[in-house]
Amino acid sequence: SQTIHQWPATLVQPVGSPLSLECTVEGTSNPNLYWYRQAAGRGLQLLFYSVGIGQISSEVPQNLSASRPQDRQFILSSKKLLLSDSGFYLCAWSNGAGGQETQYFGPGTRLLVL
C-alpha cells in the first residue's frame, strides 16, 4: 500500500530564517507530487506540482521554491521566511492524469512564522 509522509509536523520559525519541508511517498513509482498551502479559515491553494524528477511547475509567485531530487521526494524551501508564509502545508500525490484522479494527502506541516 502507498503511504505519504511529511515532516516536521509542526515548525516555529523567525521571520527571515530559511525553510525546508520534506515529503516522501512510499509504495508507488513516478507519482505526480503537489504542495498546497492552507491559510487559517481558507481553502487550499496549489503552490507547486511535479510530474517527475527535476520537473517543477509553480502556480503562485512567492518566496517559496520546490525541488524533487528523487522520484518520491518533494521538498518545499524558502531562503527567507515572511510572516505571510504561516499556514498549514500539505503534500499530495496522484497517479495517472494528475488531478483527473484522486489525490492522496499527507498529514501536513503546521508552520508559524514569528
Add this chain to the structure above:
Amino acid sequence: SQQGEEDPQALSIQEGENATMNCSYKTSINNLQWYRQNSGRGLVHLILIRSNEREKHSGRLRVTLDTSKKSSSLLITASRAADTASYFCATVLYSGGGADGLTFGKGTHLIIQP
C-alpha cells in the same frame, strides 16, 4: 482563484440527522471530488464523480452533480459524531503540465451534536 465554493460555510446538526452541503463551480469540469479534513490534519478523499455521472453513492455518502447548473451536493445520511469535520469540493485547476493540481473552496465546517 478559487473554482469551487461550498455552502453553507458552517452547519450544525444533531447526531442521526442528514447533512447536506453544496458546491458551485465556474468552469467546465471532467470530474468533481469531495474531501474531508479533520481538525489540523490532512485531507481524506471521499468520492469522485465524473462529468457524465449524475449521482454516486459510497456508504452513507451520496453525491450529485448537475453540470448544467455547475453545482454538486454531498449528502451524509444518519450522521455520527465522527463526521464532524470540514468538507471540501475540488475540481481540476488546468495547468497544462500533465499533473493538474486541484482547486478547492473554503469548505463547509460540519459539527455533529451528540
